[in-house]
Amino acid sequence: MSAAVFHNEMRLMLRAPTLTAAVLLFVVLAAAAGFAGGERVRAAGRAADAALQAEAQAFARYRGQAEAARRDGVVRQDADGVWRLAPGQAFGDAYEGADAGSIGLRRLSRTAVLKPEPLAAFSLGVADLRPQALAVSARPAHQVFQAPPEIDNPAAQGVGPFDLTFVFIFFLPLLVLALAYDLLARDRESGVEALSLAQGVRRRDYVAAKLAARAVWTAAATAVAGLGALIAAGAAASGAAWAALAAWTGVALAYGGFWLALALGANLIFRNASAAAAALAGAWLVLIAVAPPTVRVVSETLYPPPSRLALTAAVRAASADAEREAAAALNAFLFDHPDQARTADKGDFYLMRMARESAVERAVAPAFAAFDAARARRRALAQRLMWLSPALPAQEAFDRIAGTDPGRHDAFLSGARREHAAWRGWFEDRIVAGAALTPEDYDTLARR
Amino acid sequence: MIAAVAAAEFRMAWRDGRARWVAALLAVLFAASAVYAGARWRAVDADRRAAEAATYAQWLDQGEKNPHGAAHYGLYAFKPETVLAYAERGVNDHAGSVVWLEAHKQNRAEARPAQDGDAMQRFGALSLGHALLALAPLLVILLGHGVWARERETGVLRQTLAAGAPPSALVWGKTLGAGATVVAALLPAVAAAAVAGAVSAPGGQAAARSLLMGALALAAVLTWTFLALGVSARARTAQGALVLLIGLWLASVFLAPRLVYEVARLASAPPSAAAVSARIARELQADPATGRTQKAYLEERTQALLRRYGVNSREALPVNLSGYTLNWSEDWGDRVFDRVWGETNAALRGQERIAALLGLVSPTLPARRLAAAAADTDLESQMRFQAEGERYRRAFVRELNAYLAAHSRTGQRYTASPDYWAEIEPFTPSASSLAQSLRPYGVEAAGVLMWLIGSAAFALWADRRVRPEAE
Numbered sequence: 078m079s080a081a082v083f084h085n086e087m088r089l090m091l092r093a094p095t096l097t098a099a100v101l102l103f104v105v106l107a108a109a110a111g112f113a114g115g116e117r118v119r120a121a122g123r124a125a126d127a128a129l130q131a132e133a134q135a136f137a138r139y140r141g142q143a144e145a146a147r148r149d150g151v152v153r154q155d156a157d158g159v160w161r162l163a164p165g166q167a168f169g170d171a172y173e174g175a176d177a178g179s180i181g182l183r184r185l186s187r188t189a190v191l192k193p194e195p196l197a198a199f200s201l202g203v204a205d206l207r208p209q210a211l212a213v214s215a216r217p218a219h220q221v222f223q224a225p226p227e228i229d230n231p232a233a234q235g236v237g238p239f240d241l242t243f244v245f246i247f248f249l250p251l252l253v254l255a256l257a258y259d260l261l262a263r264d265r266e267s268g269v270e271a272l273s274l275a276q277g278v279r280r281r282d283y284v285a286a287k288l289a290a291r292a293v294w295t296a297a298a299t300a301v302a303g304l305g306a307l308i309a310a311g312a313a314a315s316g317a318a319w320a321a322l323a324a325w326t327g328v329a330l331a332y333g334g335f336w337l338a339l340a341l342g343a344n345l346i347f348r349n350a351s352a353a354a355a356a357l358a359g360a361w362l363v364l365i366a367v368a369p370p371t372v373r374v375v376s377e378t379l380y381p382p383p384s385r386l387a388l389t390a391a392v393r394a395a396s397a398d399a400e401r402e403a404a405a406a407l408n409a410f411l412f413d414h415p416d417q418a419r420t421a422d423k424g425d426f427y428l429m430r431m432a433r434e435s436a437v438e439r440a441v442a443p444a445f446a447a448f449d450a451a452r453a454r455r456r457a458l459a460q461r462l463m464w465l466s467p468a469l470p471a472q473e474a475f476d477r478i479a480g481t482d483p484g485r486h487d488a489f490l491s492g493a494r495r496e497h498a499a500w501r502g503w504f505e506d507r508i509v510a511g512a513a514l515t516p517e518d519y520d521t522l523a524r525r
Numbered sequence: 526m527i528a529a530v531a532a533a534e535f536r537m538a539w540r541d542g543r544a545r546w547v548a549a550l551l552a553v554l555f556a557a558s559a560v561y562a563g564a565r566w567r568a569v570d571a572d573r574r575a576a577e578a579a580t581y582a583q584w585l586d587q588g589e590k591n592p593h594g595a596a597h598y599g600l601y602a603f604k605p606e607t608v609l610a611y612a613e614r615g616v617n618d619h620a621g622s623v624v625w626l627e628a629h630k631q632n633r634a635e636a637r638p639a640q641d642g643d644a645m646q647r648f649g650a651l652s653l654g655h656a657l658l659a660l661a662p663l664l665v666i667l668l669g670h671g672v673w674a675r676e677r678e679t680g681v682l683r684q685t686l687a688a689g690a691p692p693s694a695l696v697w698g699k700t701l702g703a704g705a706t707v708v709a710a711l712l713p714a715v716a717a718a719a720v721a722g723a724v725s726a727p728g729g730q731a732a733a734r735s736l737l738m739g740a741l742a743l744a745a746v747l748t749w750t751f752l753a754l755g756v757s758a759r760a761r762t763a764q765g766a767l768v769l770l771i772g773l774w775l776a777s778v779f780l781a782p783r784l785v786y787e788v789a790r791l792a793s794a795p796p797s798a799a800a801v802s803a804r805i806a807r808e809l810q811a812d813p814a815t816g817r818t819q820k821a822y823l824e825e826r827t828q829a830l831l832r833r834y835g836v837n838s839r840e841a842l843p844v845n846l847s848g849y850t851l852n853w854s855e856d857w858g859d860r861v862f863d864r865v866w867g868e869t870n871a872a873l874r875g876q877e878r879i880a881a882l883l884g885l886v887s888p889t890l891p892a893r894r895l896a897a898a899a900a901d902t903d904l905e906s907q908m909r910f911q912a913e914g915e916r917y918r919r920a921f922v923r924e925l926n927a928y929l930a931a932h933s934r935t936g937q938r939y940t941a942s943p944d945y946w947a948e949i950e951p952f953t954p955s956a957s958s959l960a961q962s963l964r965p966y967g968v969e970a971a972g973v974l975m976w977l978i979g980s981a982a983f984a985l986w987a988d989r990r991v992r993p994e995a996e
Binding site: 106109113116120123124125127128131201203206207208210223225226227228229230231232233234235236237238239242243247251351354355358359362363365366367369370371372373374376377378381382383384385386387388389390393394397401452455456459463468469472483 | 547550554557558561564565568569572573575576579580583586587588601603614615616617618619620621622623633635636637638639640641642643645646647648649650651655660663764767771775779780782783784786787789790791794795796797798799800801803869873876877880894897903904907
């Protein structure tokens with residue numbers, strides 16, 4: 078590489094006001110996106126905190142009722158040490174906290190929160206499309222895991238997010254192309270290239286120096302933009318955040334490197350700068366504006382997205398069949414209004430309800446499994462097709478670094494499902510045994 | 526003379542290989558998006574009809590059941606889509622298209638296609654609306670950026686003027702020529718849009734809605750044609766004009782919509798789902814304004830009913846108190862839902878108002894918003910669907926509770942005969958008129974016109990000042 082050519086290129090670029098303005102604009106956009114992302118993450122954090130606070134209040138309230146039930150003799154310990162409803166007593170509203178059925182199946186839940194990664198503000202990913210917090214209760218899985226996502230404006234979601242991923246994917250290539258569209262062609266047209274080579278500079282070194290100067294500018298703009306976004310997002314400057322920022326910058330550099338290589342290719346193919354510029358602009362349009370939605374069309378045509386409408390009907394049919402038998406045995410009204418049911422033993426009621434819900438859960442499971450399998454097949458195809466545009470793997474990588482990719486959410490759901498199974502099993506044991514909840518049970522639940 | 530200039534302009538544009546390539550690419554995209562729209566619409570419409578029929582059949586097939594138990598079992602409201610919804614997706618990938626309607630609860634719409642998507646959906650959908658309103662302007666830019674600037678660079682303009690060509694004939698001829706080229710290039714898209722509109726039937730106004738979308742596309746193409754002519758007349762070089770116009774296009778199509786909605790989101794954020802459900806739970810217990818509890822309210826209504834029938838005890842009532850109580854509880858709940866969801870919807874509408882105003886910075890955003898209104902895929906149409914579903918829910922739940930009250934005395938265990946369920950008609954959403962769809966979009970309509978007239982004025986101003994040499 079020729080140091081003289083490199084230094085000369087750096088000086089020329091520093092003196093070009095349009096390039097400086099382009100870099101500044103890129104950094105400003107990145108900072109604005111970082112700020113907007115930070116606001117989203119803080120809003121999600123506030124929502125999760127509110128849910129956790131409500132959960133803590135519910136725990137405290139029902140624990141107090143369980144304590145009162147024991148103190149007032151509403152529950153008594155039997156010979157096996159199990160606390161049960163005392164003869165002639167009823168839980169009612171005042172002692173509901175001791176009623177395992179009511180608490181497990183109606184009142185209490187544990188909030189599972191998908192904790193944001195340090196750079197969550199950088200990429201929205203699927204964070205606005207899937208719930209980031211789930212109320213895990215002892216109710217059946219098909220009710221717990223079908224919670225809708227956070228309230229948002231679907232019109233805004235349709236337009237797309239203004240996040241750092243958008244800024245990098247759409248505008249970093251433009252910045253690179255502004256820096257490099259005339260990498261060789263301009264000097265070739267003006268005769269500077271011939272002059273430089275006549276002075277003994279090898280062509281390979283000459284090209285490498287010009288390329289390196291632009292790579293340095295790209296790297297500097299990328300690093301400053303990332304850092305600016307991190308500061309604007311108000312993200313905590315932890316070791317994990319720096320590591321994630323390094324990974325982010327690495328992906329951004331690889332992505333920028335692709336466009337730099339494309340610019341070099343165009344300059345080697347086309348003789349003049351304007352032809353190279355036109356070809357590169359066309360490449361940007363095809364690879365960024367046209368290819369991703371086209372790939373989506375192709376993947377949806379080959380593997381149509383599984384129908385949630387059909388799933389709705391299938392789940393309803395399966396649950397109707399499962400309920401029919403239970404409904405024949407027990408008045409359906411009582412299922413929904415235990416407080417109005419004139420039955421002396423509500424324990425039986427919740428036992429029946431749990432049995433019915435378990436039957437429904439089993440009946441609808443195949444419909445959900447088929448839906449998930451169809452979704453996984455489509456995602457696998459999308460993963461293969463994403464290499465048709467550099468924007469798609471870049472988006473995927475940015476989402477993963479930010480922790481907002483579908484894979485991480487799926488892992489969160491898997492964890493929540495395990496938690497749900499354990500939680501449901503815990504309540505099931507008590508409901509089946511007819512055991513009342515004690516303050517110690519609440520302490521155990523709180524520690525889980 | 527004007528015709529000769531226009532014809533020459535048309536010929537030159539078509540001889541330009543890049544323009545032909547872009548026109549061909551757009552034609553392929555238009556065709557692909559039209560085919561895709563038709564295929565997706567047929568598939569989703571079939572799914573919707575099947576699910577609608579299946580869930581209503583399940584309703585009819587409940588067997589003997591307590592009417593209020595049936596209200597808990599509930600019904601579904603499915604939002605129908607026309608093929609135009611695939612020409613402009615609007616909110617439809619992100620808003621739910623089915624609502625479970627049950628007693629005591631106002632549920633949110635479910636079945637959002639976006640929730641099962643992946644990274645690539647962030648790049649938007651390849652719809653006819655996107656092709657016509659976002660990508661077609663690019664063709665216009667490629668065809669129009671050099672109309673003046675290239676001729677000035679090559680000296681052709683000087684020769685033409687020296688040959689005695691009247692400047693006004695040049696201005697109009699070039700404008701007509703550029704316009705004719707664009708129309709020829711976009712003819713496949715117009716044909717595809719017409720076919721899409723023809724097979725759709727949203728309340729008999731498919732043609733009007735398709736025409737409106739076509740008019741919006743025409744306005745967008747003309748606006749960008751005028752902008753390209755004006756910039757070309759003022760730019761020093763064709764390359765400079767191209768860079769400026771592509772920059773404007775990028776900002777208008779990709780940057781402005783996202784920025785505008787981000788500002789709107791920050792300015793008018795809706796409450797979180799957790800806050801909404803906690804507030805509903807609280808207010809179902811007691812009214813925050815008066816402190817009156819639902820329990821007290823139900824007791825007051827019970828006492829009033831006892832007085833009305835002139836009896837002293839609940840057992841002496843000739844009707845089933847449970848049915849009445851359930852409906853009073855619905856009354857209480859409905860007021861809570863109206864308050865809480867009303868405020869949430871107001872925040873979202875606030876975002877839309879901000880987006881409408883700030884969106885005027887771009888010629889694309891107002892047109893896309895109007896196109897979504899024409900396709901009934903805007904936020905307002907979603908809210909209309911949900912409101913209609915909610916009215917239906919309230920009506921059938923009340924009907925079931927009233928049936929319980931009228932047909933039993935102490936009917937907690939009362940079961941209605943299987944024939945009764947057919948008396949609850951299935952949900953049939955009404956088709957909104959085009960005028961109703963467009964009513965909230967005055968700002969956007971003004972925006973489209975403002976850009977059209979403004980760009981025409983700019984082109985005229987710039988064209989009339991065109992000089993054979995760069996200034």
